[in-house]
Amino acid sequence: xxxxxxxxxxxxxxxxxxxxxxxxxxxxxxxxxxxxxxxxxxxxxxxxxxxxxxxxxxxxxxxxxxxxxxxxxxxxxxxxxxxxxxxxxxxxxxxxxxxxxxxxxxxxxxxxxxxxxxxxxxxxxxxxxxxxxxxxxxxxxxxxxxxxxxxxxxxxxxxxxxxxxxxxxxxxxxxxxxxxxxxxxxxxxxxxxxxxxxxxxxxxxxxxxxxxxxxxxxxxxxxxxxxxxxxxxxxxxxxxxxxxxxxxxxxxxxxxxxxxxxxxxxxxxxxxxxxxxxxxxxxxxxxxxxxxxxxxxxxxxxxxxxxxxxxxxxxxxxxxxxxxxxxxxxxxxxxxxxxxxxxxxxxxxxxxxxxxxxxxxxxxxxxxxxxxxxxxxxxxxxxxxxxxxxxxxxxxxxxxxxxxxxxxxxxxxxxxxxxxxxxxxxxxxxxxxxxxxxxxxxxxxxxxxxxxxxxx
Numbered sequence: 233x234x235x236x237x238x239x240x241x242x243x244x245x246x247x248x249x250x251x252x253x254x255x256x257x258x259x260x261x262x263x264x265x266x267x268x269x270x271x272x273x274x275x276x277x278x279x280x281x282x283x284x285x286x287x288x289x290x291x292x293x294x295x296x297x298x299x300x301x302x303x304x305x306x307x308x309x310x311x312x313x314x315x316x317x318x319x320x321x322x323x324x325x326x327x328x329x330x331x332x333x334x335x336x337x338x339x340x341x342x343x344x345x346x347x348x349x350x351x352x353x354x355x356x357x358x359x360x361x362x363x364x365x366x367x368x369x370x371x372x373x374x375x376x377x378x379x380x381x382x383x384x385x386x387x388x389x390x391x392x393x394x395x396x397x398x399x400x401x402x403x404x405x406x407x408x409x410x411x412x413x414x415x416x417x418x419x420x421x422x423x424x425x426x427x428x429x430x431x432x433x434x435x436x437x438x439x440x441x442x443x444x445x446x447x448x449x450x451x452x453x454x455x456x457x458x459x460x461x462x463x464x465x466x467x468x469x470x471x472x473x474x475x476x477x478x479x480x481x482x483x484x485x486x487x488x489x490x491x492x493x494x495x496x497x498x499x500x501x502x503x504x505x506x507x508x509x510x511x512x513x514x515x516x517x518x519x520x521x522x523x524x525x526x527x528x529x530x531x532x533x534x535x536x537x538x539x540x541x542x543x544x545x546x547x548x549x550x551x552x553x554x555x556x557x558x559x560x561x562x563x564x565x566x567x568x569x570x571x572x573x574x575x576x577x578x579x580x581x582x583x584x585x586x587x588x589x590x591x592x593x594x595x596x597x598x599x600x601x602x603x604x605x606x607x608x609x610x611x612x613x614x615x616x617x618x619x620x621x622x623x624x625x626x627x628x629x630x631x632x633x634x635x636x637x638x639x640x641x642x643x644x645x646x647x648x649x650x651x652x653x654x655x656x657x658x659x660x661x662x663x664x665x666x667x668x669x670x671x672x673x674x675x676x677x678x679x680x681x682x683x684x685x686x687x688x
Contacts, residue, residue, distance in 0.1 A: 274330075274332055274368055274369075276301075276302075277300055277301065277302055277330050277331060277332060277368065278300060278301045278328055278329065278330060278331075279299070279300055279326045279327050279329050279330075279331050280299045280300055280301050281298075281299040281323075281327065281654065282296055282297070282299070282319065282320060282322070282323050282326055282327075282360075283297050283299070283654060283655065284296045284297070284316035284319065284320055284652070285316075285646060285650060285651055285652055285653075286316060286646065286648065287612065287642060287647065288645055288646065288647040289578070289605070289609070289645065290576070290601065290602060290604070290605070291312035291577075291601075292312070292313055292314075292647055293309060293312060293580075293581070294310035294314055294315060294316035294319070294352070294356070295309050295316075295356075295578065295580060295637070295642075296308045296310065296316060296319045296356045296357070296360060298326065298331065298357070298360040298361070300331060300364065304364055305363075306359070306361060306362070306363035306364035306365075306367070306632070307359070307360055307363055307633065307637065308356035308357060308358070308359035308363065308580075309355075309359065309548060309577055309578060309580050309581040309584070310349075310352035310353060310355070310356045310548065311349055311351065311352035311355060311356075311546060311548030311577065312548065312577045312578075312601075313576075314349035314548070315349065315352070317353075317658075318349070318350065318354075318356075319352070319353035319356045319357055320353075320655070320658045321353065321658055322341050322344065322353055322357060323659070324658070325337070325340050325341055326341075331360075331361050331364045331365065332361075332364070332365050332368065334362065334365060334554065335554075337357070337361060338357070338361075338551075338554065338555075341354055341357060342354065342526075345526070346525055346529075347499070347501075347523050347524060347525045347529070347530060347549070348499065348523045348549060349549070350525065350549075351525035351526075351548070351549035351551060352548055352549065354551060354552065355547065355548045355549060355550070355551055355552035356548070356552070357552070358551060358552025358553055358554055358555065359552045359553060359581075359584045359633070362377075362552075362553050362554070362584075362587075362632070362633075363584075363632040363633045364632070365632075366631050366632035369631075370631050371631060372627075372629050372631060372632070372633075372634055373553060373584070373587040373588075373632060373633055373634075374587040374588070374590045374591050374627060376553075377553055377554065377587065377588060377591045378557065378591040379591060380590050380591060380627070381590060381595070382589070382595070382627070383590070383626065383627055384624040384625060384626045384627060385590065385624060385625045386413070386414060386598070386623065386624055387412065387597060387600040387620065387623050387624065387625060388412070388416050388463065388572075388597040388599055388600070389407045389412040389414065389415050389416065389600050389623070390416050390417075390418075390465075390576075390599055390600065390601050390603075391403050391404055391407055391415070391416075391417060391603065393417060393418040393419075393422075393423050394423060395424070395425075395448070396426075397447050397450070397451035398451060400417065400423075400448050400451050400452055400455075401452050401454060401455030402455065404417065404455050404456050405455040405456060407456075407603060408456050408457075408460075410603065410606075410623075411622035411623045412600075412603075412623040413460065413461070413623045414460075414461045414490075414597045414623065415452070415456060415460060415461065415463070416465060416493070417448070417449070417452055417462065417464055417465070418464075418465045418468065419448060419464050419465070420468035420469060421435055421436075421437065421441075421468060421469060421470050422468070423445070423448060424437050424441045424442070424444055424445045424469070425437075425441065426444075427441075427444060429441070430444050434470075435470055436470050436471070436472070437470070437471075439479065439483075442480055445469070445480075445484070446483055446484060446486075446487065449462070449464060449487045449489075450487065453487060458488075461490045461597075462487070462489060463489055463490040463493060463519070464489055464491075464492050464493065465493045466480060466493060466494060466495050467493065467494035467495075467498050468497075469495070471495045472496065474506050474509050474510060477495040477496070477506065477510045478509075478510050478513050480492070480495065481495070481513075481514035481516040482513075482514050482516070485516050489516055489517065490517065490596075491518065491541065491542050491572070492516045492518055492519065493519045493520065493544065494519075494520050494522070495507070495510065495518065495520070496520070498520075498522050498523045499523050500520065501520045501521050501523055501524045501531075501534065502530075502533070504539040505539070507520065507534070507539040508537055508538070508539040511539060511540065517541035518539075518540050518542075519540060519541065519542040520534070520540060520544060521534070521540075521543045521544040521546075521550075521574070522544055522545070522549065522574035523549060524545060524549070524550060525549055525550060525551060526550070526551055526555060527558050527559045527562055530545075530550070531543060531545070531550075531562075531563070535562060535563045535566060535567055535569060538567050538569070540569060542569065542570055542571070543559070543563050543569055543571055543572070544571070544572045544573070545559050545560070545571070545573060545574065546574035547573055547574075547581065547584065547585035548575075548577055552584070553584060553587060553588045556573070556588050557588050557591060557592065559571075560588075560592045560593075560594070560595070561592070561593070564592075564593050564594040568594070569594075570594035570595065570596050571592055571594060571596065572595075572596045572597055572598070572599075573585050573588070573595075573597075573598040573599065574598075574599050575598050575599040575601065576601035576602075578609070578612055578613075579609065579610060579612050579613040579619065579620075579635070580612070580613055580633070580635065580637065582598070582600075582620075583613065583619070583625070583628065583633055583634065584633055586598070586625045586626075586627050586628075587627060587628075589627075590627040600620065606618075606620070608641060608644075608645065611641045612638055612641055612642055612645070613635040613636065613637060613638055614635060614636045614637070614638050615634070615636075619635075639651065670682055670683045670684040671684070
């Protein structure tokens, strides 16, 4: 049976330590977002182009820029290690549209999104449209999504792993010294398998191997403190079956983890029945979702069946600002399931997700996956530095996303030459019915024609 008391205690500690940390003038102080552009004409605003660049980092960051006929533009980001073409391919569905019609545009591009990196184009477009809309009306993106619940967003720190318990502890302690107060570590077959007998013939951890994984966790606990929130990413632990998942979850129970992540890999979010069975037989909180896109497509079965203790959408896959909030709000209102945000993108993507996180009722923390090169990583955007400070990201109150790209630094770290160079590659897209010209079909009168029409 599931030990509800243990989970409630663990999650309660997380919520207590993440409760609305305030800064600046406080919640009651007057808020000034910035002047409205009195020379804009929102009804006449039209998208004229979409371009991209790619920053080379731990994971490449494909960043897009949506242009309009009134010089206001929006920035967005395709999920880390994704491809900018997943957004650029939507160009024929964007050009000529009013960017303020966010829901209408997203409805048109939704059929071409999907799980994993397939959700990157949709998410990037969502972010860019919100950036434009916020700039036009002089309000921050979070204001477009709802009420602000927190002024800064707590980040949980991922780190590079090792099969040496002492070294693992030292690496995590270094994160703590940077000011982080929430931690995540990887327990993988690579680390567990450093000793004979720790893996079976299929590469799955034996009971001995799982106990060694526990030694790695214990070393980190000893280094950062047993009272600190610590989670484990098990996506590479190769727990392909329910019994394997139960063995792992039970072995790690004594370490009182904040959650055990992705037992069936990042793409296993659809296995809600298996998660539900494991959840009912252990007290370790379970989490998954970084490869899920959309509420109905990716998360609703997990939520409706109460198969998880926490959901973890990746802001760059799940659908960007609007859809991620929709997922999180549904999870909390229906089943009281809180949200963690997976994030391995650039500072631009991080700020976009922070706007969303600021409006969530039940938010725990968001990932930071760039600590090892944080000096230039933070400098990719303009604004007060460091924007990631003592394990928190301040939520901007300036219009739109509230930040811009730091052009010299971005150009220094480009994967390939070109700073938002124009491209005609996607003028005739493979997406959109008839977007490339005439097509054979029956018109409304039942006559077979070969022409471009809108009467379908």
